[in-house]
Amino acid sequence: MRRDIFQAIADPTRRAIIALIALQAMTPNAIAENFNSTRQAVSKHLRILTECKLVKQQQQGREIYYSLQIEKMKEIDKWLEQYRKIWETRFNQLDKVLSTIKKQKK
Amino acid sequence: MRRDIFQAIADPTRRAIIALIALQAMTPNAIAENFNSTRQAVSKHLRILTECKLVKQQQQGREIYYSLQIEKMKEIDKWLEQYRKIWETRFNQLDKVLSTIKKQKK
DNA sequence: TATATTTGCAACCAGATGGTTTCACAAAAT
DNA sequence: ATTTTGTGAAACCATCTGGTTGCAAATATA
Structure with missing residues:
Protein backbone atom coordinates (compact mmCIF):
# COMPACT_ATOMS: atom_id res chain seq x y z
CA MET A 1 0.00 0.00 0.00
CA ALA A 22 -6.38 24.26 6.71
CA LEU A 23 -7.59 27.19 8.76
CA GLN A 24 -9.43 25.51 11.62
CA ALA A 25 -9.68 22.04 13.12
CA MET A 26 -12.90 20.17 12.39
CA THR A 27 -14.63 16.96 13.44
CA PRO A 28 -15.31 14.18 10.89
CA ASN A 29 -19.04 14.86 11.06
CA ALA A 30 -18.59 18.57 10.38
CA ILE A 31 -16.26 17.78 7.48
CA ALA A 32 -18.62 15.19 6.02
CA GLU A 33 -21.47 17.71 5.95
CA ASN A 34 -19.63 19.44 3.12
CA PHE A 35 -19.67 16.38 0.87
CA ASN A 36 -22.21 14.13 -0.76
CA SER A 37 -20.56 10.93 0.39
CA THR A 38 -21.08 9.28 3.76
CA ARG A 39 -19.25 10.13 6.97
CA GLN A 40 -17.49 6.77 6.74
CA ALA A 41 -16.05 7.60 3.34
CA VAL A 42 -14.71 10.88 4.73
CA SER A 43 -13.35 8.94 7.71
CA LYS A 44 -11.41 6.73 5.32
CA HIS A 45 -9.91 9.76 3.63
CA LEU A 46 -8.94 11.17 7.02
CA ARG A 47 -7.22 7.89 7.84
CA ILE A 48 -5.16 8.10 4.67
CA LEU A 49 -4.29 11.75 5.36
CA THR A 50 -3.32 10.86 8.92
CA GLU A 51 -1.20 7.92 7.80
CA CYS A 52 0.96 10.16 5.67
CA LYS A 53 1.19 12.81 8.40
CA LEU A 54 -0.72 15.45 6.46
CA VAL A 55 -3.31 15.70 9.19
CA LYS A 56 -3.22 15.40 12.97
CA GLN A 57 -5.97 14.42 15.40
CA GLN A 58 -6.88 15.96 18.72
CA GLN A 59 -9.36 14.14 20.89
CA GLN A 60 -11.82 16.24 22.89
CA GLY A 61 -14.30 14.14 24.76
CA ARG A 62 -15.90 11.87 22.20
CA GLU A 63 -15.15 14.31 19.42
CA ILE A 64 -11.95 14.20 17.41
CA TYR A 65 -10.70 17.38 15.83
CA TYR A 66 -8.67 17.05 12.65
CA SER A 67 -6.30 19.77 11.52
CA LEU A 68 -3.77 20.22 8.74
CA GLU A 75 7.40 18.49 0.90
CA ILE A 76 5.50 19.22 -2.28
CA ASP A 77 7.05 22.65 -2.44
CA LYS A 78 10.48 21.08 -2.03
CA TRP A 79 9.80 18.64 -4.87
CA LEU A 80 8.54 21.48 -7.04
CA GLU A 81 11.68 23.51 -6.38
CA GLN A 82 13.74 21.73 -9.08
CA TYR A 83 11.11 22.58 -11.70
CA ARG A 84 10.65 26.11 -10.45
CA LYS A 85 14.34 26.61 -11.18
CA ILE A 86 13.79 25.44 -14.74
CA TRP A 87 10.81 27.64 -15.49
CA GLU A 88 12.49 30.67 -13.96
CA THR A 89 15.57 30.10 -16.10
CA ARG A 90 13.42 29.79 -19.22
CA PHE A 91 11.59 32.97 -18.27
CA ASN A 92 14.88 34.84 -17.84
CA GLN A 93 16.08 33.58 -21.21
CA LEU A 94 12.88 34.80 -22.81
CA ASP A 95 13.30 38.09 -21.00
CA LYS A 96 16.80 38.41 -22.45
CA VAL A 97 15.52 37.78 -25.96
CA LEU A 98 12.76 40.35 -25.51
CA SER A 99 15.11 43.05 -24.27
CA THR A 100 17.46 42.33 -27.18
CA ILE A 101 14.58 42.83 -29.62
CA LYS A 102 13.67 46.05 -27.84
CA LYS A 103 17.24 47.34 -28.20
CA GLN A 104 17.31 46.47 -31.89
CA LYS A 105 14.12 48.46 -32.41
CA LYS A 106 15.80 51.50 -30.94
CA MET B 1 -11.49 8.48 -16.02
CA ALA B 22 12.70 17.84 -17.71
CA LEU B 23 16.04 18.88 -19.17
CA GLN B 24 16.06 17.14 -22.54
CA ALA B 25 13.55 15.44 -24.82
CA MET B 26 13.78 11.65 -24.95
CA THR B 27 12.28 8.77 -26.94
CA PRO B 28 10.09 6.15 -25.19
CA ASN B 29 12.79 3.51 -25.68
CA ALA B 30 15.46 5.69 -24.11
CA ILE B 31 13.15 6.51 -21.20
CA ALA B 32 12.20 2.86 -20.68
CA GLU B 33 15.87 1.88 -20.38
CA ASN B 34 15.87 3.64 -17.01
CA PHE B 35 13.14 1.46 -15.55
CA ASN B 36 12.54 -2.18 -14.82
CA SER B 37 9.12 -2.27 -16.44
CA THR B 38 8.45 -2.83 -20.11
CA ARG B 39 8.51 -0.19 -22.82
CA GLN B 40 4.75 -0.54 -23.14
CA ALA B 41 4.22 0.32 -19.49
CA VAL B 42 6.31 3.46 -19.93
CA SER B 43 4.34 4.22 -23.07
CA LYS B 44 1.13 4.08 -21.05
CA HIS B 45 2.56 6.52 -18.53
CA LEU B 46 3.57 8.84 -21.37
CA ARG B 47 0.03 8.68 -22.69
CA ILE B 48 -1.37 9.75 -19.33
CA LEU B 49 1.19 12.55 -19.04
CA THR B 50 0.34 13.68 -22.57
CA GLU B 51 -3.41 13.57 -21.91
CA CYS B 52 -3.07 16.05 -19.07
CA LYS B 53 -0.68 18.26 -21.08
CA LEU B 54 2.29 17.69 -18.82
CA VAL B 55 4.31 16.33 -21.71
CA LYS B 56 4.48 17.12 -25.41
CA GLN B 57 5.54 14.94 -28.33
CA GLN B 58 7.70 15.81 -31.28
CA GLN B 59 7.89 13.30 -34.12
CA GLN B 60 11.23 12.89 -35.86
CA GLY B 61 11.10 10.17 -38.48
CA ARG B 62 9.92 7.04 -36.73
CA GLU B 63 11.13 8.32 -33.39
CA ILE B 64 8.98 10.40 -31.06
CA TYR B 65 10.67 12.76 -28.64
CA TYR B 66 8.87 13.49 -25.40
CA SER B 67 9.60 16.60 -23.38
CA LEU B 68 8.19 18.27 -20.29
CA GLU B 75 -0.57 24.60 -11.75
CA ILE B 76 0.73 22.70 -8.74
CA ASP B 77 2.60 25.79 -7.62
CA LYS B 78 -0.58 27.79 -7.93
CA TRP B 79 -2.52 25.29 -5.84
CA LEU B 80 0.24 25.29 -3.26
CA GLU B 81 0.16 29.08 -3.04
CA GLN B 82 -2.77 29.17 -0.59
CA TYR B 83 -0.90 26.88 1.79
CA ARG B 84 2.38 28.71 1.35
CA LYS B 85 0.59 31.80 2.60
CA ILE B 86 -0.48 29.90 5.71
CA TRP B 87 2.92 28.51 6.59
CA GLU B 88 4.59 31.85 5.98
CA THR B 89 2.09 33.55 8.27
CA ARG B 90 2.71 30.95 10.96
CA PHE B 91 6.44 31.42 10.54
CA ASN B 92 6.09 35.17 10.92
CA GLN B 93 3.99 34.69 14.03
CA LEU B 94 6.66 32.42 15.47
CA ASP B 95 9.25 35.00 14.50
CA LYS B 96 7.30 37.64 16.38
CA VAL B 97 7.12 35.46 19.47
CA LEU B 98 10.84 34.77 19.30
CA SER B 99 11.76 38.45 18.99
CA THR B 100 9.47 39.27 21.89
CA ILE B 101 11.28 36.69 24.02
CA LYS B 102 14.60 38.17 22.91
CA LYS B 103 13.49 41.66 23.97
CA GLN B 104 12.33 40.38 27.33
CA LYS B 105 15.76 38.81 27.91
CA LYS B 106 17.35 42.20 27.36
C1' DT C 1 11.68 -5.71 -51.97
C1' DA C 2 12.53 -7.93 -47.60
C1' DT C 3 13.89 -7.18 -42.91
C1' DA C 4 14.71 -4.66 -38.67
C1' DT C 5 13.45 -0.92 -35.58
C1' DT C 6 10.37 2.23 -33.11
C1' DT C 7 6.20 2.96 -31.64
C1' DG C 8 1.07 2.87 -30.14
C1' DC C 9 -2.92 0.18 -29.04
C1' DA C 10 -5.99 -3.62 -27.54
C1' DA C 11 -6.84 -7.42 -24.47
C1' DC C 12 -6.17 -9.32 -20.31
C1' DC C 13 -5.13 -9.64 -15.19
C1' DA C 14 -4.07 -8.98 -10.18
C1' DG C 15 -4.32 -5.63 -6.84
C1' DA C 16 -5.54 -0.92 -5.24
C1' DT C 17 -9.10 2.53 -4.59
C1' DG C 18 -13.25 4.86 -3.14
C1' DG C 19 -17.59 4.08 -1.98
C1' DT C 20 -21.36 1.70 0.69
C1' DT C 21 -23.70 -0.83 4.69
C1' DT C 22 -23.28 -2.82 9.08
C1' DC C 23 -21.46 -3.17 13.52
C1' DA C 24 -18.99 -2.10 17.99
C1' DC C 25 -17.61 1.03 21.43
C1' DA C 26 -16.98 5.13 24.25
C1' DA C 27 -18.81 9.55 25.83
C1' DA C 28 -22.64 12.57 26.62
C1' DA C 29 -27.44 13.40 27.44
C1' DT C 30 -31.93 11.86 29.10
C1' DA D 1 -29.81 3.02 33.72
C1' DT D 2 -31.07 3.82 29.08
C1' DT D 3 -30.73 6.29 24.93
C1' DT D 4 -28.44 9.26 21.79
C1' DT D 5 -24.32 10.89 19.56
C1' DG D 6 -19.64 10.71 17.48
C1' DT D 7 -16.46 7.82 15.90
C1' DG D 8 -13.50 3.92 13.78
C1' DA D 9 -13.24 -0.61 11.66
C1' DA D 10 -14.68 -4.61 9.00
C1' DA D 11 -16.88 -6.68 5.03
C1' DC D 12 -18.26 -6.13 0.62
C1' DC D 13 -18.49 -4.26 -4.21
C1' DA D 14 -17.79 -1.84 -8.72
C1' DT D 15 -14.35 0.52 -10.91
C1' DC D 16 -9.66 2.24 -11.66
C1' DT D 17 -4.76 1.34 -12.06
C1' DG D 18 -0.45 -0.30 -13.52
C1' DG D 19 1.49 -4.02 -15.32
C1' DT D 20 1.94 -7.72 -18.89
C1' DT D 21 1.82 -10.04 -23.77
C1' DG D 22 0.71 -9.84 -28.50
C1' DC D 23 -0.04 -7.38 -32.63
C1' DA D 24 -0.28 -3.79 -36.30
C1' DA D 25 1.57 0.30 -38.58
C1' DA D 26 5.11 3.29 -40.04
C1' DT D 27 9.88 4.36 -40.99
C1' DA D 28 14.71 3.06 -41.77
C1' DT D 29 18.04 -0.18 -43.56
C1' DA D 30 19.84 -4.34 -46.11
Whole structure:
Protein backbone atom coordinates (compact mmCIF):
# COMPACT_ATOMS: atom_id res chain seq x y z
CA MET A 1 0.00 0.00 0.00
CA ARG A 2 1.60 3.21 -1.22
CA ARG A 3 1.03 6.06 1.20
CA ASP A 4 2.91 9.19 0.32
CA ILE A 5 1.84 12.78 0.09
CA PHE A 6 1.53 12.72 -3.71
CA GLN A 7 -0.93 9.86 -3.58
CA ALA A 8 -2.75 11.63 -0.76
CA ILE A 9 -3.38 14.81 -2.74
CA ALA A 10 -4.31 12.91 -5.91
CA ASP A 11 -7.92 12.54 -4.80
CA PRO A 12 -10.11 15.65 -5.24
CA THR A 13 -12.16 14.93 -2.11
CA ARG A 14 -8.98 14.75 -0.05
CA ARG A 15 -7.78 18.05 -1.51
CA ALA A 16 -11.13 19.56 -0.52
CA ILE A 17 -10.76 18.17 3.01
CA ILE A 18 -7.27 19.67 3.22
CA ALA A 19 -8.64 23.05 2.16
CA LEU A 20 -11.43 22.79 4.73
CA ILE A 21 -9.27 22.04 7.74
CA ALA A 22 -6.38 24.26 6.71
CA LEU A 23 -7.59 27.19 8.76
CA GLN A 24 -9.43 25.51 11.62
CA ALA A 25 -9.68 22.04 13.12
CA MET A 26 -12.90 20.17 12.39
CA THR A 27 -14.63 16.96 13.44
CA PRO A 28 -15.31 14.18 10.89
CA ASN A 29 -19.04 14.86 11.06
CA ALA A 30 -18.59 18.57 10.38
CA ILE A 31 -16.26 17.78 7.48
CA ALA A 32 -18.62 15.19 6.02
CA GLU A 33 -21.47 17.71 5.95
CA ASN A 34 -19.63 19.44 3.12
CA PHE A 35 -19.67 16.38 0.87
CA ASN A 36 -22.21 14.13 -0.76
CA SER A 37 -20.56 10.93 0.39
CA THR A 38 -21.08 9.28 3.76
CA ARG A 39 -19.25 10.13 6.97
CA GLN A 40 -17.49 6.77 6.74
CA ALA A 41 -16.05 7.60 3.34
CA VAL A 42 -14.71 10.88 4.73
CA SER A 43 -13.35 8.94 7.71
CA LYS A 44 -11.41 6.73 5.32
CA HIS A 45 -9.91 9.76 3.63
CA LEU A 46 -8.94 11.17 7.02
CA ARG A 47 -7.22 7.89 7.84
CA ILE A 48 -5.16 8.10 4.67
CA LEU A 49 -4.29 11.75 5.36
CA THR A 50 -3.32 10.86 8.92
CA GLU A 51 -1.20 7.92 7.80
CA CYS A 52 0.96 10.16 5.67
CA LYS A 53 1.19 12.81 8.40
CA LEU A 54 -0.72 15.45 6.46
CA VAL A 55 -3.31 15.70 9.19
CA LYS A 56 -3.22 15.40 12.97
CA GLN A 57 -5.97 14.42 15.40
CA GLN A 58 -6.88 15.96 18.72
CA GLN A 59 -9.36 14.14 20.89
CA GLN A 60 -11.82 16.24 22.89
CA GLY A 61 -14.30 14.14 24.76
CA ARG A 62 -15.90 11.87 22.20
CA GLU A 63 -15.15 14.31 19.42
CA ILE A 64 -11.95 14.20 17.41
CA TYR A 65 -10.70 17.38 15.83
CA TYR A 66 -8.67 17.05 12.65
CA SER A 67 -6.30 19.77 11.52
CA LEU A 68 -3.77 20.22 8.74
CA GLN A 69 -0.08 19.64 9.40
CA ILE A 70 1.00 22.49 7.21
CA GLU A 71 4.67 21.58 7.53
CA LYS A 72 4.06 18.43 5.54
CA MET A 73 2.84 20.49 2.59
CA LYS A 74 6.35 21.87 2.25
CA GLU A 75 7.40 18.49 0.90
CA ILE A 76 5.50 19.22 -2.28
CA ASP A 77 7.05 22.65 -2.44
CA LYS A 78 10.48 21.08 -2.03
CA TRP A 79 9.80 18.64 -4.87
CA LEU A 80 8.54 21.48 -7.04
CA GLU A 81 11.68 23.51 -6.38
CA GLN A 82 13.74 21.73 -9.08
CA TYR A 83 11.11 22.58 -11.70
CA ARG A 84 10.65 26.11 -10.45
CA LYS A 85 14.34 26.61 -11.18
CA ILE A 86 13.79 25.44 -14.74
CA TRP A 87 10.81 27.64 -15.49
CA GLU A 88 12.49 30.67 -13.96
CA THR A 89 15.57 30.10 -16.10
CA ARG A 90 13.42 29.79 -19.22
CA PHE A 91 11.59 32.97 -18.27
CA ASN A 92 14.88 34.84 -17.84
CA GLN A 93 16.08 33.58 -21.21
CA LEU A 94 12.88 34.80 -22.81
CA ASP A 95 13.30 38.09 -21.00
CA LYS A 96 16.80 38.41 -22.45
CA VAL A 97 15.52 37.78 -25.96
CA LEU A 98 12.76 40.35 -25.51
CA SER A 99 15.11 43.05 -24.27
CA THR A 100 17.46 42.33 -27.18
CA ILE A 101 14.58 42.83 -29.62
CA LYS A 102 13.67 46.05 -27.84
CA LYS A 103 17.24 47.34 -28.20
CA GLN A 104 17.31 46.47 -31.89
CA LYS A 105 14.12 48.46 -32.41
CA LYS A 106 15.80 51.50 -30.94
CA MET B 1 -11.49 8.48 -16.02
CA ARG B 2 -9.89 11.23 -13.93
CA ARG B 3 -6.96 12.83 -15.68
CA ASP B 4 -5.61 15.83 -13.88
CA ILE B 5 -2.10 16.84 -12.95
CA PHE B 6 -2.45 15.68 -9.35
CA GLN B 7 -3.35 12.19 -10.45
CA ALA B 8 -0.51 12.32 -13.00
CA ILE B 9 2.18 13.04 -10.41
CA ALA B 10 0.76 10.54 -7.92
CA ASP B 11 2.67 7.67 -9.50
CA PRO B 12 6.38 7.45 -8.62
CA THR B 13 7.33 6.10 -12.06
CA ARG B 14 5.64 9.09 -13.69
CA ARG B 15 7.47 11.48 -11.38
CA ALA B 16 10.71 9.80 -12.41
CA ILE B 17 9.81 10.17 -16.09
CA ILE B 18 9.06 13.86 -15.52
CA ALA B 19 12.47 14.31 -13.90
CA LEU B 20 14.16 12.47 -16.77
CA ILE B 21 12.68 14.54 -19.58
CA ALA B 22 12.70 17.84 -17.71
CA LEU B 23 16.04 18.88 -19.17
CA GLN B 24 16.06 17.14 -22.54
CA ALA B 25 13.55 15.44 -24.82
CA MET B 26 13.78 11.65 -24.95
CA THR B 27 12.28 8.77 -26.94
CA PRO B 28 10.09 6.15 -25.19
CA ASN B 29 12.79 3.51 -25.68
CA ALA B 30 15.46 5.69 -24.11
CA ILE B 31 13.15 6.51 -21.20
CA ALA B 32 12.20 2.86 -20.68
CA GLU B 33 15.87 1.88 -20.38
CA ASN B 34 15.87 3.64 -17.01
CA PHE B 35 13.14 1.46 -15.55
CA ASN B 36 12.54 -2.18 -14.82
CA SER B 37 9.12 -2.27 -16.44
CA THR B 38 8.45 -2.83 -20.11
CA ARG B 39 8.51 -0.19 -22.82
CA GLN B 40 4.75 -0.54 -23.14
CA ALA B 41 4.22 0.32 -19.49
CA VAL B 42 6.31 3.46 -19.93
CA SER B 43 4.34 4.22 -23.07
CA LYS B 44 1.13 4.08 -21.05
CA HIS B 45 2.56 6.52 -18.53
CA LEU B 46 3.57 8.84 -21.37
CA ARG B 47 0.03 8.68 -22.69
CA ILE B 48 -1.37 9.75 -19.33
CA LEU B 49 1.19 12.55 -19.04
CA THR B 50 0.34 13.68 -22.57
CA GLU B 51 -3.41 13.57 -21.91
CA CYS B 52 -3.07 16.05 -19.07
CA LYS B 53 -0.68 18.26 -21.08
CA LEU B 54 2.29 17.69 -18.82
CA VAL B 55 4.31 16.33 -21.71
CA LYS B 56 4.48 17.12 -25.41
CA GLN B 57 5.54 14.94 -28.33
CA GLN B 58 7.70 15.81 -31.28
CA GLN B 59 7.89 13.30 -34.12
CA GLN B 60 11.23 12.89 -35.86
CA GLY B 61 11.10 10.17 -38.48
CA ARG B 62 9.92 7.04 -36.73
CA GLU B 63 11.13 8.32 -33.39
CA ILE B 64 8.98 10.40 -31.06
CA TYR B 65 10.67 12.76 -28.64
CA TYR B 66 8.87 13.49 -25.40
CA SER B 67 9.60 16.60 -23.38
CA LEU B 68 8.19 18.27 -20.29
CA GLN B 69 5.69 21.10 -20.61
CA ILE B 70 7.13 23.00 -17.70
CA GLU B 71 4.34 25.58 -17.78
CA LYS B 72 1.88 22.93 -16.64
CA MET B 73 3.88 22.37 -13.47
CA LYS B 74 2.96 25.87 -12.40
CA GLU B 75 -0.57 24.60 -11.75
CA ILE B 76 0.73 22.70 -8.74
CA ASP B 77 2.60 25.79 -7.62
CA LYS B 78 -0.58 27.79 -7.93
CA TRP B 79 -2.52 25.29 -5.84
CA LEU B 80 0.24 25.29 -3.26
CA GLU B 81 0.16 29.08 -3.04
CA GLN B 82 -2.77 29.17 -0.59
CA TYR B 83 -0.90 26.88 1.79
CA ARG B 84 2.38 28.71 1.35
CA LYS B 85 0.59 31.80 2.60
CA ILE B 86 -0.48 29.90 5.71
CA TRP B 87 2.92 28.51 6.59
CA GLU B 88 4.59 31.85 5.98
CA THR B 89 2.09 33.55 8.27
CA ARG B 90 2.71 30.95 10.96
CA PHE B 91 6.44 31.42 10.54
CA ASN B 92 6.09 35.17 10.92
CA GLN B 93 3.99 34.69 14.03
CA LEU B 94 6.66 32.42 15.47
CA ASP B 95 9.25 35.00 14.50
CA LYS B 96 7.30 37.64 16.38
CA VAL B 97 7.12 35.46 19.47
CA LEU B 98 10.84 34.77 19.30
CA SER B 99 11.76 38.45 18.99
CA THR B 100 9.47 39.27 21.89
CA ILE B 101 11.28 36.69 24.02
CA LYS B 102 14.60 38.17 22.91
CA LYS B 103 13.49 41.66 23.97
CA GLN B 104 12.33 40.38 27.33
CA LYS B 105 15.76 38.81 27.91
CA LYS B 106 17.35 42.20 27.36
C1' DT C 1 11.68 -5.71 -51.97
C1' DA C 2 12.53 -7.93 -47.60
C1' DT C 3 13.89 -7.18 -42.91
C1' DA C 4 14.71 -4.66 -38.67
C1' DT C 5 13.45 -0.92 -35.58
C1' DT C 6 10.37 2.23 -33.11
C1' DT C 7 6.20 2.96 -31.64
C1' DG C 8 1.07 2.87 -30.14
C1' DC C 9 -2.92 0.18 -29.04
C1' DA C 10 -5.99 -3.62 -27.54
C1' DA C 11 -6.84 -7.42 -24.47
C1' DC C 12 -6.17 -9.32 -20.31
C1' DC C 13 -5.13 -9.64 -15.19
C1' DA C 14 -4.07 -8.98 -10.18
C1' DG C 15 -4.32 -5.63 -6.84
C1' DA C 16 -5.54 -0.92 -5.24
C1' DT C 17 -9.10 2.53 -4.59
C1' DG C 18 -13.25 4.86 -3.14
C1' DG C 19 -17.59 4.08 -1.98
C1' DT C 20 -21.36 1.70 0.69
C1' DT C 21 -23.70 -0.83 4.69
C1' DT C 22 -23.28 -2.82 9.08
C1' DC C 23 -21.46 -3.17 13.52
C1' DA C 24 -18.99 -2.10 17.99
C1' DC C 25 -17.61 1.03 21.43
C1' DA C 26 -16.98 5.13 24.25
C1' DA C 27 -18.81 9.55 25.83
C1' DA C 28 -22.64 12.57 26.62
C1' DA C 29 -27.44 13.40 27.44
C1' DT C 30 -31.93 11.86 29.10
C1' DA D 1 -29.81 3.02 33.72
C1' DT D 2 -31.07 3.82 29.08
C1' DT D 3 -30.73 6.29 24.93
C1' DT D 4 -28.44 9.26 21.79
C1' DT D 5 -24.32 10.89 19.56
C1' DG D 6 -19.64 10.71 17.48
C1' DT D 7 -16.46 7.82 15.90
C1' DG D 8 -13.50 3.92 13.78
C1' DA D 9 -13.24 -0.61 11.66
C1' DA D 10 -14.68 -4.61 9.00
C1' DA D 11 -16.88 -6.68 5.03
C1' DC D 12 -18.26 -6.13 0.62
C1' DC D 13 -18.49 -4.26 -4.21
C1' DA D 14 -17.79 -1.84 -8.72
C1' DT D 15 -14.35 0.52 -10.91
C1' DC D 16 -9.66 2.24 -11.66
C1' DT D 17 -4.76 1.34 -12.06
C1' DG D 18 -0.45 -0.30 -13.52
C1' DG D 19 1.49 -4.02 -15.32
C1' DT D 20 1.94 -7.72 -18.89
C1' DT D 21 1.82 -10.04 -23.77
C1' DG D 22 0.71 -9.84 -28.50
C1' DC D 23 -0.04 -7.38 -32.63
C1' DA D 24 -0.28 -3.79 -36.30
C1' DA D 25 1.57 0.30 -38.58
C1' DA D 26 5.11 3.29 -40.04
C1' DT D 27 9.88 4.36 -40.99
C1' DA D 28 14.71 3.06 -41.77
C1' DT D 29 18.04 -0.18 -43.56
C1' DA D 30 19.84 -4.34 -46.11
